[in-house]
Amino acid sequence: MKKTVLIIMFAGLLSVSCKQSPKDENVGSDNSSSAATSSELPENGSIETPIGKLTFESGYPSKETVQKLYDDMDFQRACQAYLWGIPAVGMHEWNKAYLNEMKGKNNEMVSYLDFKEKLGILTPNYTTPYIGTFIDTEKDGPIVVELPAGLMAGMILDVWQRVICDLGVVGPDGGKGGKYLILPAGYKKVSPPGYYIVQSKGRMVFAGVRLLGDDKEKAIKELIPGIKTYTWSPSGTGEIRPVRRAGDVKWSQMPPRGMAYWESLNEIIQNEPVDERDRLFLAQLRFLGIEKGKPFNPDARQKKILEQGALIGEAMAKANTSDKRVEPPFWPNTQWKHALAVSVDQKTPYYDQLDERAAWFYEAVVISKGMLTQTPGVGQRYIASYSDKNKNWLNGSKTYKLHVPANPPVTQFWSVTAYDEGTRQMQVTKQGRPDISSRKEGIQKNSDGSIDVYFGPEAPAGKESNWVQTNPGKGWFAYFRFYGPTEAFFNKSWALTDFEEIK
Template sequence: MFVSCGVGAQELDTRIGKISMEGELPAHDSVAKLYAELDFQQATQSYLWALPLVSYAQWQAEFRDKLGAHSGDLMVLNSYEDKLGVITANATTPYILGFVDLNETGPLVIELPSGPTAGGIGDFWQRAIIDMGQTGPDKGKGGKYLVLPPGAEPPADAGKYYLAKSETMNVLVGFRVLDPDPAKGKALVEQFKMYPYAQRAEPTKTKLLTPGGKAWSGTQPRGLTYWQRLHQIIQKEPVNERDRFYMAMLASLGIEKDKPFNPNDNQRKALEQGAQVGELIAKANTFAKRFPDAQYWPDRQWDTVLNIAEPSQRVAYYDQLWERSAWFYEAVTNTKGMVSKTPGLGQTYLGAYTDAKGEWLDGGKNYRLHVGANPPAKQFWSMTVYDIDSRCLIDNPQRKADLSSRQDLKKNADGSVDLYFGPTAPKGFENNWVQTLPGKHWFSYFRLYAPTEAYFDKSWKLDDITNVE
C-alpha cells in the first residue's frame, strides 16, 4: 500500500525576489516569474551580442532613407556636419564609405587608386575581411579587389584580384584619405571604382554622394526599435555557426529568420527591459573597462579602446564577445591597421573617460591636457571629443570637436602643447580649445597616425586630463 506524503511549501530568497517552492520544485505560481526572468536575461545578452550588427544595419538604413545612398553608392563625409552621425569619427581626415548588398550585386569588384589611403572591407559583424591602402596587400599602390559572397567560389580569373571572402551578404567598403591636400584627396576619391563582377567589361561609374546638410545618425536605436532593426537585418543574412544559440534565444523572444516580428506582451516587455539594461551594461563595459591590460599606462587613466586581438574577433578558445561589445558600442569598423603593432604603420587609439582623479568628464567643467613634446606619430596626432549619449562628435556651438598637430596650435617653448576643454575658452588659448556642453558628459580619443617606437615601448607617456578649476 502506498501512502502519499505532502511536501511542505516554503519561500526561497533569490536575486529576483522570493520564489515560492513546493519542496525542491518551484510552485506553479512561480514558474511564470522564472520564465519572465529567463526572457529578460536572454534579451539583455542578445542586446550586447547584436551591437555590431545593429550598428551597421542602422548606419546602412540611415544612408539609404535619410541621404539617398543605395547599394554600391559611396558617401563622402568631409565636414564636421557630415560626420556628426558617425560613431567616434575622426574629425581630421575625410571618410569615403559605402554599403553593398551582395544579394543584389553578386561578387563585387573594387578598384582602389594608388595614394595615401587607409581602409578596408568589413562584414556586417564588423569583422575585417581585408585591409586596403597602406595597411592592405596593395601597400598604398592601389589595385583591384574582389569581394565574394558567402559560399561563392572564386572565378577563373581570381588571380587578377586581391580576394576577400565575406561571411555576410552585406558589407561596408570604406577608406580614409590621408593626404592633407584637399585637392589631391578629391582627385584620388574620384578615381575609386566599385561595380559588380558581372559588369566588369563595362562597369558603371560609381556614384559619389554627400549628406548635403541633412541630419542622420548611425547610433544604435533604443527600445523596441533596436529589435526591429535586428529583425530586419537577420532576414538578409546567413546564420553563422557560432551564433546559433543566440538565434535560439531570439526565437523565444519573437525574432526569427523568415518570420514576421510580432512580439506578444510578455516578449515586448522583456525586449524593452533587456535593451534598457543591456545598454547600461554596455556603458559600464565600455567606459569602465575591466579587460586585463586595458589601461595603457598603469599610472594613467588612458585606456586601449580597441581590445579585440584580431579583426576576426577570435582567439584560441573563444570569440571576444565582451571586447567586441565594448568597441562596437563606442565605435565602428575594425581593420588590421587599427590595431597596428608595427611602428610607422596604421593607427592607435587611446580613450579617456575620466579625469586624473577618476571622475567622469563633465561638460560643465574646465580641463587641460598636456601633450609632451615629440608625440610618437610619423604622420600626425589628434585629440577628439565625443558625446557620451550618441558616441558621436560633440555637437557644440563652436562646431569643432578636435585638436590636432595639423592645426595651428599654440605651443610651449619646449615643443609641448596644452589642450583645453570646457564651456568657455581660456584667454590666449582659443585655438587650443574644444567647447563642451554643461549638463552632458563627454569622452575623448587620442589618435596617433603611423605610431612610432616610443608609443610601443611606452617611453613617451601622455598626461591625464586634469580639472583646472
C-alpha cells in the same frame, strides 16, 4: 561625479529583490521562507533570492514561480542579446541611413568630408575624410571596388564588423592602388587576373577608406576621382559609379533604443546567414519572438521584457565601454585605455569576444588591421579616456587641461577629439570643432615643444587656439589618435598624463 554612480543604474533593478539574506536555519522546512544562502532549494516553502521570493511544492516550483523564472530567464537573455547584437545593429543602422536619408544606390561610394556629413558616425575623426559604401551581394552579385595609388587606409567588413580584407596602405595593394573583386557568399571560385579576390560570407558588405595625406584638400582632389565601384561578371564589367557627397542630411547610425533595437536586430537575423558561434543566442531569442524565417510579432509579455532588456542592456554597455574591465590602463597609473579592445576576427584562442566587441562597437564603428597596428610607422592606434586624474567622469561643465609632451610618437599626425557621452558622436557646440590636432594652424606650443590642450565650456584667457568647447551638464570622453605610431608609442617611453581639472 564618481565612477560609482554607474552602479546606481542597476540598483533600482535589484533593490526589491536583493535584500540582506536572513539566516537559513529554516531552509527545507514546510511553509518556511529563507534566503538563498543554502546550496539546496526547499522541498516545500519559499526562499528569498536576488530575483525575489521563489516558492516550491513537493520540490517543484509553484506555477507562479515557474512564470517568474521564465520571465527572469528571458530578461537576462535579452540583456546579453543586446550586447551581442551591438556590432551588427550599428552597421545596419548606417546602411539604412545610407539607403534612405542619403539615397545611396547599392555599391555607390559616398564621401563624408565635413563636420555635418560625419556627424551621424560614431566617434569619427574630425580632420579625416571618409569614403564608404554598402553592398548587397545578393542583389548585384560580384562587385569591384577600385582604388587609386595614394595614402589611404580602409577595410571590407561583414555586417558583424569582422574584417574580410584591409585596403590601401595596410592592405594587399600596399597603397599602390588596385581592384578588389568582392564575391557573394557561395559564389564559385574565380581568379581573374588583375584583381584581389575577397570572398564574402554574408549578404551585406561594407567597404570604406580614410584619406591620410597631410593636405586634406589635395588628397580629396587627387584621390577621390580614382575611387570607383562597378559590377563584375565573367563576360565583363558594368556601369562605373564614382564617389558622391553624402550631402547635408540629418542621419545617425547610433543603435536605436527600445523596441526599435530589436526590430533592427531581427532584420539582420532574417537577411544574414547564421554563424555557428551565434546559434545559442538565436536559441534564446526565439522565446522573445525573434526567430529566423518567422515574422517578428512579440506579445505584450515579450515586448515588456525586450524593452527592459534594451534599457538595462545599454546600461551594461555603458559600464562595459567607459570602465573597461577587459582592458588595463595603456600607460600605468593613468585613466587612458585602448579604445579598440577587440581583434579583427573577434576571436581569442579559447573564446569568441563578446564584451570586447561590445565595448568598441557601442561607441564606434569599423575596424581594420591597420587600426590595431603593431608595426612602427604604419596604421593607427586609438587611446581613450573617460575620467580625469581623480577618477571623476569628464563633465562638460568643468574645464580641463591635457598636457601633450613634446615629440609625440607619430610619423603622420595626432589628434584628440571630444565626443558626447549620450550619442557617442562628435560634440555639437557653438565652436563647431570638437578636436585639436597637430595639423591645426595656430596651435600654441610651450617652450619645450609640448602642447597644453584645454577642454571646457569657455576658453581660458589667451588659450583660445588650444581650446575645445564642451557642453555644460553633459558627459563627454576623448580619443587620442596616433597616425603612424612610432616605437616610442609601443615601448611607452612617451606617455600622456590624465586630464586635470582646473579652476
